[in-house]
Amino acid sequence: xxxxxxxxxPQGAIRLNTDSQKMEFFAQDQWWEMATDVPTLNGGxxxxxxxGHNASPGYADRIDFITIPTRGNxxxxxxxxxxxxxxxxxxxRVRGIQAGGYSGSNSDVIDYWTFSSEGNAVDFGNLLSTYxxxxxxxxxxxxxxxxxxxxxxxxQYITMASAGNSVDxxxxxxxxxxxxxxxxxxxxxxxxxxxxxxxxxxxxxxxTATTGNAFDFGDYTAxxxxxxxxxxxxxxxxMGGTRAEPSLSNTIDYITIATKGNATNFGDLSQARxxxxxxxxxxRAVCGGGLTPSRVDTMDYISIATLGNAIDFGNxxxxxxxxxxxxxxxxxx
Numbered sequence: 210x211x212x213x214x215x216x217x218x219p220q221g222a223i224r225l226n227t228d229s230q231k232m233e234f235f236a237q238d239q240w241w242e243m244a245t246d247v248p249t250l251n252g253g254x255x256x257x258x259x260x261g262h263n264a265s266p267g268y269a270d271r272i273d274f275i276t277i278p279t280r281g282n283x284x285x286x287x288x289x290x291x292x293x294x295x296x297x298x299x300x301x302r303v304r305g306i307q308a309g310g311y312s313g314s315n316s317d318v319i320d321y322w323t324f325s326s327e328g329n330a331v332d333f334g335n336l337l338s339t340y341x342x343x344x345x346x347x348x349x350x351x352x353x354x355x356x357x358x359x360x361x362x363x364x365q366y367i368t369m370a371s372a373g374n375s376v377d378x379x380x381x382x383x384x385x386x387x388x389x390x391x392x393x394x395x396x397x398x399x400x401x402x403x404x405x406x407x408x409x410x411x412x413x414x415x416x417t418a419t420t421g422n423a424f425d426f427g428d429y430t431a432x433x434x435x436x437x438x439x440x441x442x443x444x445x446x447x448m449g450g451t452r453a454e455p456s457l458s459n460t461i462d463y464i465t466i467a468t469k470g471n472a473t474n475f476g477d478l479s480q481a482r483x484x485x486x487x488x489x490x491x492x493r494a495v496c497g498g499g500l501t502p503s504r505v506d507t508m509d510y511i512s513i514a515t516l517g518n519a520i521d522f523g524n525x526x527x528x529x530x531x532x533x534x535x536x537x538x539x540x541x542x
Contacts, residue, residue, distance in 0.1 A: 220468045223514055232514065234443050236467045254278055254538035255324045256488025257286060257305050258497045258525060261294050261532030264504070268292040268312040272305075272322065272330065273526050275508070277490040277538060282523040283497070283508070287329040290320050297354050298486075298533035299347035299392045300324070301369040302542055305535045306352050308336055308343055308375070315339035315358060319367065319375070324537040334374040337365050344388035345533075346399030348417040348541040355381050355401050355415075355423070356388060364401075364415065364423065379422040382413050391487040391534035393438040393445035394541035395466040400426065400445050403433045412464065412472065417541070427471040430462050437496040439489030440466065440540035441513045448496040448509075448519070449478050449485050457481040457501065461511065461519065466540070476518040479509050486534030489513070495522050497534060504528040 222235040226242075233240040259272040270292035273283035293310030300306065307330070308319040317339045320330035336343070340357030347353060347369065354375070355364040362383065365375040381401060393400040394417065401423060402412035410432045413423040429447065436450030436458075447462045459481040462472035478496060485499035496519065497508045506528040509519035 254490040256536040261529035283525045289330045294531035295341035296533045297343040297345035298535035299345040299352045300535035309340045311341035345392040346394045389438045391438045393440045435483040437485035437487035439487035439494035441491045442540040451483045478519045484530040486532045488534045488536040490538040498529045500530045
């Protein structure tokens with residue numbers, strides 16, 4: 210860990226330490242060495258895009274997967290236990306988990322799959338009630354979902370290595386629906402926020418290893434909902450969405466998860482779109498699907514440690530919106 214710099218440095222700044230040849234980030238008034246290694250994972254750093262709303266039959270049960278370090282089109286992984294849109298997904302190193310959703314009525318279903326092997330999802334348990342637009346976050350042990358379409362402030366969690374129903378975690382600061390269907394976190398903090406009604410710009414956080422209520426983190430650069438999210442262990446990114454609904458956005462914001470504060474502009478997606486999903490690795494965030502307002506199969510990616518506009522990654526197996534995203538290599542692991 211280096212000494213404090215002689216001049217003021219913005220929180221979240223990133224540099225190459227030419228003495229150690231290590232990447233470092235600035236937080237809490239000092240420089241910290243970044244963990245930039247890619248985890249050794251059986252099957253690689255995988256992201257899955259699951260469920261959503263498609264052209265036919267309307268509520269998709271498809272699970273696609275990508276290998277995040279390599280560009281290319283998504284590949285079929287398997288199927289959910291029931292097709293549904295507007296679910297919330299999170300993941301451990303081993304399992305991807307999807308909860309809630311909508312398929313003509315709200316759902317309390319929790320499904321899971323094993324990242325390293327392709328195949329269909331299996332029943333895990335049930336949420337406390339039926340919701341869609343539940344907002345996910347996780348660390349290596351717990352999967353958490355907050356709020357939902359019934360505009361409540363409940364936060365609930367599961368232990369991802371086992372199966373069973375969710376239990377109460379605490380309360381969100383806001384009663385918001387229409388949140389993100391993908392997650393943003395470090396190993397310590399889970400990031401929540403955004404949503405409607407009256408599209409909010411509030412970001413809040415929880416300490417994932419404990420139970421309790423959420424705390425204020427800061428604000429987005431604008432009132433935001435329906436965006437794709439992803440993170441490594443340092444930064445969380447918020448990609449696209451709606452701003453002052455129904456306006457579509459191509460904006461990418463980011464935060465430094467270890468420090469509280471407002472989001473900062475990162476760059477732009479290749480096209481303005483909402484109802485996307487995101488997946489992350491230590492290096493990349495990938496944003497998939499959404500509405501432009503036409504339904505699309507687009508996947509964009511960014512390098513999380515830098516600033517700049519998104520680049521084409523490939524295509525989903527079909528055009529979908531209101532899909533869910535998670536990975537086995539995100540910042541909470």
